[in-house]
Amino acid sequence: MTATADRTAPRRPSAARLGLHRATVELKTFFRERDAVVFTFAMPAVILTLLGSIFDGVYPGSDVTSAQYLAPSMIAAGVASATFINLGTGIATDRDDGTLRRLRGAPMPPSAYFIGKILMALVVTVGETVLLLGVAVVGFDLSLPTDPTRWLTFGWVFLLGATACALVGIAASSLARSARSAGAVMNLPYLVLAFISGVFYTPVGQLPEPLVTAGSLFPLKWMAQGFRSVFLPDSILPQEVVPSWEHGRIALVLAAWCIGGMALCLTTFRWQGRRGR
Amino acid sequence: MTDTPAVRVRGLRKTYGDTVAVAGVDLDVAAGEVVALLGPNGAGKTSTIEILEGHRDRDAGEVSVLGRDPARAGLDWRARIGIVTQDGADLTELTVREAVGHFAHYYPNARDPREVVELVGLTGKATARIRTLSGGQRRRLDVAIGVVGRPRLLFLDEPTTGFDPQARRQFWALIRQLAGDEGCTILLSTHYLEEAEALADRVAVIVGGQIVADGTPATLGGRATARTVVRWADGRQETDDPAALVATLTRRYGGAVPGLTVSRPSLEDVYLDLIGAAS
Numbered sequence: 001m002t003a004t005a006d007r008t009a010p011r012r013p014s015a016a017r018l019g020l021h022r023a024t025v026e027l028k029t030f031f032r033e034r035d036a037v038v039f040t041f042a043m044p045a046v047i048l049t050l051l052g053s054i055f056d057g058v059y060p061g062s063d064v065t066s067a068q069y070l071a072p073s074m075i076a077a078g079v080a081s082a083t084f085i086n087l088g089t090g091i092a093t094d095r096d097d098g099t100l101r102r103l104r105g106a107p108m109p110p111s112a113y114f115i116g117k118i119l120m121a122l123v124v125t126v127g128e129t130v131l132l133l134g135v136a137v138v139g140f141d142l143s144l145p146t147d148p149t150r151w152l153t154f155g156w157v158f159l160l161g162a163t164a165c166a167l168v169g170i171a172a173s174s175l176a177r178s179a180r181s182a183g184a185v186m187n188l189p190y191l192v193l194a195f196i197s198g199v200f201y202t203p204v205g206q207l208p209e210p211l212v213t214a215g216s217l218f219p220l221k222w223m224a225q226g227f228r229s230v231f232l233p234d235s236i237l238p239q240e241v242v243p244s245w246e247h248g249r250i251a252l253v254l255a256a257w258c259i260g261g262m263a264l265c266l267t268t269f270r271w272q273g274r275r276g277r
Numbered sequence: 278m279t280d281t282p283a284v285r286v287r288g289l290r291k292t293y294g295d296t297v298a299v300a301g302v303d304l305d306v307a308a309g310e311v312v313a314l315l316g317p318n319g320a321g322k323t324s325t326i327e328i329l330e331g332h333r334d335r336d337a338g339e340v341s342v343l344g345r346d347p348a349r350a351g352l353d354w355r356a357r358i359g360i361v362t363q364d365g366a367d368l369t370e371l372t373v374r375e376a377v378g379h380f381a382h383y384y385p386n387a388r389d390p391r392e393v394v395e396l397v398g399l400t401g402k403a404t405a406r407i408r409t410l411s412g413g414q415r416r417r418l419d420v421a422i423g424v425v426g427r428p429r430l431l432f433l434d435e436p437t438t439g440f441d442p443q444a445r446r447q448f449w450a451l452i453r454q455l456a457g458d459e460g461c462t463i464l465l466s467t468h469y470l471e472e473a474e475a476l477a478d479r480v481a482v483i484v485g486g487q488i489v490a491d492g493t494p495a496t497l498g499g500r501a502t503a504r505t506v507v508r509w510a511d512g513r514q515e516t517d518d519p520a521a522l523v524a525t526l527t528r529r530y531g532g533a534v535p536g537l538t539v540s541r542p543s544l545e546d547v548y549l550d551l552i553g554a555a556s
């Protein structure tokens with residue numbers, strides 16, 4: 001094969017187009033896989049429904065019910081599930097079952113794989129958020145804000161939070177030794193974080209201080225706080241750790257996790273399983 | 278273009294810790310040839326194939342596959358090779374047609390996915406989820422994905438391990454078709470002697486990470502020129518001219534020679550000698 005023949009040969013499709021094809025395959029695979037749909041997609045909605053129904057009462061000085069307080073935090077947990085757990089277990093499985101190896105054997109630009117994964121995670125995350133909002137609005141009378149600045153806040157918290165969790169999930173996928181262990185490896189830190197970030201344990205201001213300090217190191221606490229600032233009135237602020245929504249700090253911590261997560265991905269991502277090389 | 282060999286390997290070495298997996302392999306595969314890398318488990322077949330596929334680093338040696346070094350070759354090179362691995366367990370939730378159609382997108386000049394599904398005999402399973410396929414069907418799907426991009430060179434790593442005899446025969450027919458009608462160059466690894474004999478123009482026997490014999494199935498290990506063994510009721514003799522010996526024996530017995538057999542070493546004898554001597 002000569003250089004001339006290479007030039008006249010039909011061109012390979014672009015990474016962007018292949019990324020779209022990958023996203024189609026990823027979405028089909030995700031929604032046909034019962035485990036993924038049940039554990040990654042339905043679980044946060046089930047937890048919101050259960051915890052929201054168990055606890056009742058209204059926070060003093062406000063008209064916010066326990067379930068309404070829980071709902072925005074569960075949306076943050078849902079975003080984390082649809083990004084961190086979804087990508088972490090998904091990529092660990094791809095590494096274990098030969099998906100990555102097959103793709104590396106095909107003329108696929110590596111970026112196409114990540115475009116496919118990210119588009120898939122985006123669709124799942126948006127679906128998850130809509131599902132949880134639906135449960136909260138229909139089941140627990142959460143009212144959606146009408147003020148556009150609140151939706152703007154929702155937008156950047158969602159974007160930064162989802163991106164940070166997605167990148168950390170991609171990096172964490174390398175910790176799992178096999179597809180079978182991936183679920184446990186990803187779910188343990190997720191559940192611990194959900195507790196110490198004041199998602200399952202409400203309100204966050206009631207958590208023991210060492211746990212709050214530990215939770216404050218990670219993005220979930222800040223994403224949950226950001227979503228509460230969107231959906232809850234300021235009259236609930238006394239229940240927070242500090243009586244302020246701290247938007248500046250939320251943006252700072254989430255952005256830092258995006259940068260750190262990206263650095264982790266670039267330094268730790270492996271195409272091969274541990275058996276390889 | 279046709280003068281350059283599809284595969285040229287010189288002095289290939291690969292070690293894992295203290296274990297030497299490939300210990301100086303030399304191998305050539307001409308364009309259009311079907312070559313079998315035959316050896317027992319752990320002989321270095323898969324390591325060698327994976328290095329040629331660009332899936333594994335090598336420690337030493339020269340490797341050229343379709344004129345490029347697999348360790349540095351890009352996506353245009355990948356578009357010209359096809360890979361069928363031995364343990365793919367992916368794609369389970371897609372249908373056969375979806376999977377083959379998806380992989381067709383990667384190649385600049387792919388075949389029609391329907392034709393490829395037909396070629397590997399899975400048309401009846403085209404809309405079945407891949408996790409429902411049998412082992413043999415699953416491997417034929419892997420071949421479909423391996424050839425959908427019209428590769429000039431196809432790697433098959435132990436493609437029929439675990440097949441029942443009927444599935445193996447069907448698989449062989451498919452490989453013969455790819456090699457014959459489609460003119461595909463094929464390098465396959467196997468630990469089944471009869472598979473190498475059935476499919477390959479040339480067999481390279483690999484033991485302990487080294488090629489210990491290389492030839493057509495008929496000449497492998499000096500089989501064509503090996504001395505013939507003549508056995509009869511009262512004796513046994515090796516000879517270069519069995520016809521003359523049998524004639525002598527016939528005269529001596531005055532007719533039929535009791536218990537007469539005349540045999541050249543079978544490919545199995547040669548193979549077992551080769552792997553026995555080397556290990």
